[in-house]
Amino acid sequence: MYRIVHYINQFYAGIGGEDHADVGPAKMPQVPPVSKAFTAAFKGEAEVVATIYCGDSYFAENTDKALNEICELIKAENPDMVIAGPAFNAGRYGFAAGNVAAAVKAQLGIPTLTGMYEENPGTDYKSKTIIVPTKNSAAGMRDAVAKMAPLALKLAKGEELGPYYVEGYMYTGIRKNLFEEERGAKRAVDMMLKKLAGEPFITEFPMPNFDRVAPNPPVADITKAKIALCTSGGIVPKGNPDHIESSSASHYGKYDIEGVQYLTSETYQTAHGGYDPVYANADPNRVLPVDVMRDLEREGKIGSLHRYFYTTVGNGTAVANAKKFAAEYAQELKADGVDAVILTST
Amino acid sequence: MKLELGLIHVTDVQFGPESKIEGSVVYLNEEEIKKIVLEDETIKSVKLDIARPGESVRITPVKDVVEPRVKVEGRGGVFPGWTHKVDTVGEGKTNVLKGMAVVTTGKIVGFQEGVIDMVGEGAKYTPFSKTVNLVLDIEPVEGLKQHEYEKAVRLANLKVSTAVGELARNITPDEVKVYEHDTIMEGIKKYPDLPRVGYVLMLQSQGLLHDTYVYGVDAKQTLTTMIMPTELFDGAIVSGNCVSACDKNPTYIHENNPVIEELFAQHGKTLNFVGVIITNENVYLADKMRSSDWSAKLCKYLGLDGAIISQEGFGNPDTDLIMNCKKIEAEGVKTVLITDEYAGQDGASQSLADADVAADAVVTGGNANVVVHLPKLDKVIGHIEYVDTIAGGWSGSLQPDGSIIAELQVITSATNEQGFNKLSAR
Numbered sequence: 001m002y003r004i005v006h007y008i009n010q011f012y013a014g015i016g017g018e019d020h021a022d023v024g025p026a027k028m029p030q031v032p033p034v035s036k037a038f039t040a041a042f043k044g045e046a047e048v049v050a051t052i053y054c055g056d057s058y059f060a061e062n063t064d065k066a067l068n069e070i071c072e073l074i075k076a077e078n079p080d081m082v083i084a085g086p087a088f089n090a091g092r093y094g095f096a097a098g099n100v101a102a103a104v105k106a107q108l109g110i111p112t113l114t115g116m117y118e119e120n121p122g123t124d125y126k127s128k129t130i131i132v133p134t135k136n137s138a139a140g141m142r143d144a145v146a147k148m149a150p151l152a153l154k155l156a157k158g159e160e161l162g163p164y165y166v167e168g169y170m171y172t173g174i175r176k177n178l179f180e181e182e183r184g185a186k187r188a189v190d191m192m193l194k195k196l197a198g199e200p201f202i203t204e205f206p207m208p209n210f211d212r213v214a215p216n217p218p219v220a221d222i223t224k225a226k227i228a229l230c231t232s233g234g235i236v237p238k239g240n241p242d243h244i245e246s247s248s249a250s251h252y253g254k255y256d257i258e259g260v261q262y263l264t265s266e267t268y269q270t271a272h273g274g275y276d277p278v279y280a281n282a283d284p285n286r287v288l289p290v291d292v293m294r295d296l297e298r299e300g301k302i303g304s305l306h307r308y309f310y311t312t313v314g315n316g317t318a319v320a321n322a323k324k325f326a327a328e329y330a331q332e333l334k335a336d337g338v339d340a341v342i343l344t345s346t
Numbered sequence: 347m348k349l350e351l352g353l354i355h356v357t358d359v360q361f362g363p364e365s366k367i368e369g370s371v372v373y374l375n376e377e378e379i380k381k382i383v384l385e386d387e388t389i390k391s392v393k394l395d396i397a398r399p400g401e402s403v404r405i406t407p408v409k410d411v412v413e414p415r416v417k418v419e420g421r422g423g424v425f426p427g428w429t430h431k432v433d434t435v436g437e438g439k440t441n442v443l444k445g446m447a448v449v450t451t452g453k454i455v456g457f458q459e460g461v462i463d464m465v466g467e468g469a470k471y472t473p474f475s476k477t478v479n480l481v482l483d484i485e486p487v488e489g490l491k492q493h494e495y496e497k498a499v500r501l502a503n504l505k506v507s508t509a510v511g512e513l514a515r516n517i518t519p520d521e522v523k524v525y526e527h528d529t530i531m532e533g534i535k536k537y538p539d540l541p542r543v544g545y546v547l548m549l550q551s552q553g554l555l556h557d558t559y560v561y562g563v564d565a566k567q568t569l570t571t572m573i574m575p576t577e578l579f580d581g582a583i584v585s586g587n588c589v590s591a592c593d594k595n596p597t598y599i600h601e602n603n604p605v606i607e608e609l610f611a612q613h614g615k616t617l618n619f620v621g622v623i624i625t626n627e628n629v630y631l632a633d634k635m636r637s638s639d640w641s642a643k644l645c646k647y648l649g650l651d652g653a654i655i656s657q658e659g660f661g662n663p664d665t666d667l668i669m670n671c672k673k674i675e676a677e678g679v680k681t682v683l684i685t686d687e688y689a690g691q692d693g694a695s696q697s698l699a700d701a702d703v704a705a706d707a708v709v710t711g712g713n714a715n716v717v718v719h720l721p722k723l724d725k726v727i728g729h730i731e732y733v734d735t736i737a738g739g740w741s742g743s744l745q746p747d748g749s750i751i752a753e754l755q756v757i758t759s760a761t762n763e764q765g766f767n768k769l770s771a772r
Contacts, residue, residue, distance in 0.1 A: 204708055
């Protein structure tokens with residue numbers, strides 16, 4: 001018999017509505033009807049052994065504290081998996097359920113599952129836990145339990161869930177490789193025939209919401225500005241001392257160019273594996289234009305060139321990594337009083 | 347336009363005193379092959395080897411893979427513009443040595459690419475673990491620049507593949523496949539009620555060892571144009587790529603373009619296969635805009651209902667893919683895209699460098715960032731020391747025990763974007 005812990009809010013715990021939403025986390029003396037509905041759906045294979053509740057206001061106002069308390073209570077029950085909700089379209093309950101499910105999975109390493117309406121803000125956690133779409137009100141409880149219970153049981157057994165469109169949970173955005181029955185070209189032609197006929201088809205890669213960055217206003221007085229050079233073109237000191245990868249870079253380098261008038265092939269090179277390195281190695285200024293920046297500095301056309309340059313390899317590097325690198329060194333650039341940055345690629 | 351492909355099923359390749367084909371075995375005189383390679387004065391030496399499916403053999407770094415073919419009837423010869431003079435191919439009869447390939451290796455560039463494992467985990471991902479591979483390990487003369495070396499190795503493979511293909515000239519094929527491409531008028535008359543489907547084949551042309559050649563012409567220097575699908579089966583498109591092995595098309599895959607094969611399979615049944623548009627993937631914005639404008643214009647002009655678009659490479663060409671998609675959809679032509687993904691080792695990052703809502707039908711060749719562990723194999727053909735620096739490897743990828751921990755990216759054609767494989771992602 002697999003052990004399951006259920007997380008719910010004060011309303012489903014029978015304590016009360018909005019006026020009781022400030023109660024802190026606790027274990028219920030007995031599992032309530034909503035938890036029993038799950039136990040019934042497990043048909044003897046699993047049981048909800050404990051139900052933990054917390055008021056939605058308390059959770060929203062003391063999120064970190066509440067999470068710690070809830071994780072402790074859950075850990076003490078030693079469950080095989082944890083169900084949170086379903087929260088339907090209740091926004092704060094959805095926020096709590098998504099948060100608890102994500103934290104239990106990340107901190108305790110226990111599989112989790114929640115359910116909510118697709119417009120609930122708690123669906124922001126869909127990449128961090130499994131979220132089953134439900135109807136928008138508690139009238140959909142029976143349907144939600146019927147959809148959630150089989151997945152909860154699989155997770156309790158330690159089984160890997162199939163793809164989202166087969167199992168019926170929300171798209172997580174976490175990409176996993178798999179082998180198909182047919183080769184890609186055949187799948188493309190089949191998809192085309194369906195699209196042309198107006199029949200439903202499932203794209204293998206749903207397009208993400210793209211992160212578009214609006215350009216900053218122009219630099220007010222460029223002749224006074226301190227300007228830094230940053231590159232994804234892989235220019236590094238000769239020998240690539242920090243071993244920046246030729247593709248899928250895991251880190252970036254920061255190098256001092258105080259007094260360096262131009263880069264030479266004896267002292268610098270590219271670590272980038274995505275292009276013929278001959279021309280970049282022969283004259284690294286082609287990718288990181290230190291020579292031209294020094295000219296402009298001497299001519300008074302810019303204020304000064306910043307003492308450090310930041311560099312990585314853009315080739316196949318995950319956007320999440322690139323974002324992380326820049327978020328880090330942008331703070332340093334700000335702290336160093338840099339007014340503008342020239343970013344070069346390859 | 348009608349082309350008959352005569353397939354000769356090859357089960358083994360062996361070195362012997364005389365170059366010939368007997369039954370399903372190809373015998374090659376080693377000295378004859380070496381002589382062909384060494385005609386090029388930029389090549390210092392060449393070592394030959396044979397790698398068979400199931401053998402404990404790793405080939406790396408891989409430059410190109412070519413399938414030997416020979417034109418038996420009809421105009422021109424295979425690889426026009428290279429080993430035969432320029433003349434329109436794609437009609438008549440061509441014999442194919444099915445089941446073998448010619449693979450080139452060598453210390454090609456600073457970061458040379460590609461691993462082919464004939465057995466084990468890596469073999470699951472590369473199509474070339476299933477072919478008997480004649481491997482040419484080519485060493486250049488001192489001081490040869492990377493791009494000159496690439497050219498020498500590319501030519502050596504095409505010349506050897508042509509010579510090996512010649513052995514099949516008078517062999518009766520085991521199997522004949524007929525591909526008949528209707529003209530625009532014939533197609534309209536024969537299949538007035540079927541949806542009109544075209545294929546937009548994107549060719550890698552970023553330059554600096556990311557190049558593709560059409561009848562000998564560098565695709566960078568081309569405008570978007572049309573090619574007859576059967577021309578590819580005669581080697582009209584040749585790879586000049588050296589970088590990021592998982593999703594660049596080796597010449598072998600152009601010769602066996604799977605989208606063209608699948609569209610031919612449905613032609614006259616569920617759709618009318620109207621034609622193939624080839625378009626490049628240059629790095630400059632003006633080139634990208636011009637090339638995608640022309641793709642959309644040709645799709646509209648051909649009166650297509652749908653177009654399958656296949657990408658080559660990743661990152662920069664993602665923008666070409668999305669431009670093609672948006673502009674072609676804007677002409678009222680429905681698109682299906684074939685791409686692959688760089689979603690990070692954990693699969694949580696953004697897969698493509700560009701995106702648009704118009705791209706609502708996408709087939710993927712898988713996430714190339716996924717980490718694979720390739721066991722130590724008994725024999726290495728080529729140069730194992732480059733594993734740490736190839737795209738997809740890192741310092742320490744080559745383990746002390748001889749195994750390799752690296753991204754799928756290192757494996758030749760693992761996430762091919764012409765849909766050659768069954769690998770996908772969700």
